[in-house]
Each structure stands twice: as structure tokens, then as C-alpha cells.
Amino acid sequence: xxxxxxxxxVALLLAAACAPTTEVTNSWKDPSAGSVRFTxxxxxxxxxxxxxxxxxEDGLAxxxxxxxxSYTILTxxxxxxxxxxxxxxxxxxxxxxxxxxxxxxxxxxxxxxxxAYAVPAYYNTMWGxxxxxxxTYYDPGYVQENQYVDFNTxxxxxxxxxxLWSSRSxxxxxxxxxxxxxxxxxxxxxxxxxxxxxxx
Numbered sequence: 001x002x003x004x005x006x007x008x009x010v011a012l013l014l015a016a017a018c019a020p021t022t023e024v025t026n027s028w029k030d031p032s033a034g035s036v037r038f039t040x041x042x043x044x045x046x047x048x049x050x051x052x053x054x055x056x057e058d059g060l061a062x063x064x065x066x067x068x069x070s071y072t073i074l075t076x077x078x079x080x081x082x083x084x085x086x087x088x089x090x091x092x093x094x095x096x097x098x099x100x101x102x103x104x105x106x107x108x109x110x111x112x113x114x115x116a117y118a119v120p121a122y123y124n125t126m127w128g129x130x131x132x133x134x135x136t137y138y139d140p141g142y143v144q145e146n147q148y149v150d151f152n153t154x155x156x157x158x159x160x161x162x163x164l165w166s167s168r169s170x171x172x173x174x175x176x177x178x179x180x181x182x183x184x185x186x187x188x189x190x191x192x193x194x195x196x197x198x199x200x
Contacts, residue, residue, distance in 0.1 A: 022183035027167035037199040038096030041067040114141035
């Protein structure tokens, strides 16, 4: 009797479709910048939620050498006051800044049609095809929803307020905020190293 692998195949497809993935979709680097060596970097997450801000900035500080979380020197009020923020950053002696910002969250819904897993056959006698129908598996299809989260990351030279490097990353189906942040920062920092944004 023919065994159906339909349920296993569907489970694998669902697992693959729902697995979170992050990639840097595009990036830009100032051709005149070369690799820069900052002595003190400000790690910033430009977002309204304090918890998200801390999570992202803590993650950046762990991955980027000589970096400090902005929440340790900039209050929520400072985030709304550009001149106050600039004064504190200058007084803190920061020469570099890495700023991450959420730019888009999108959802898409796709219908995956059903499929019958069977080998067509023609039988001349009644008993020749007996049991065939009972061994056929049918997947009625399902609706798959994907979530896309886009972040921008910019690297600045503080004194001249000059943009040195910029990237856009996209995460598909993040499991939670912690994994989202970890994946984004991992992919972004790897791209920074690949393009030699920071001198060793």
C-alpha cells in the first residue's frame, strides 16, 4: 500500500514559511570615508517605546566597540529637543553615532492551494483498485500570513554631522522583540564588518 508523505511535507513547508529571517536588503557607504576609527560611539534607537529603545541600544552596545547606550545620557525630553541632545552628545565626547530606526511594518496574506498526494491509476477489475481511495491524502490548503519589519541603520561622524554608512534590513516573521533585535543587529554588524565601516 502506498504511504502518503503529505502531512510531513505540509509541516515542513509551514515551518520554512514561518521561520524568522533577517537580511540587509541594501546599503550605502560614503566612498570618501574609508574605514573609520571612533573612540566613543553613541548607540541610538530612534523609537517611542522605552523598552524597545533600551533593548536595541543594549544590543548595539554589546556588538560595537567603544559604544554607549544613548538612554544613559539622553532623557525622553532630550529626544524631543534637538539642541539639548546635541549639547549632551558633544559634552559626552562622542565622535561617532550609530542610529537605528523602525521604518516600516507590513503584513501580507497568501492562500496556498490544496493538493492531493496520489499516483493516478486505472484498474480493470473492482478489486484491483480496492484501497486506493483510502490511501490518498488531500491537503485542503491554508492561508499564510507573513510579517515584514524594516529597520534603517545609519553611522554618523558626530562633529561634522556627516553620514558615513547607511543600510536597510528586513526581518520576516519575527518571533518576538528579543529575537527581532538580535537578528537585526547581527545582520547589520556583519554587513558593517564586510564593508569595513569601522577600522579594527
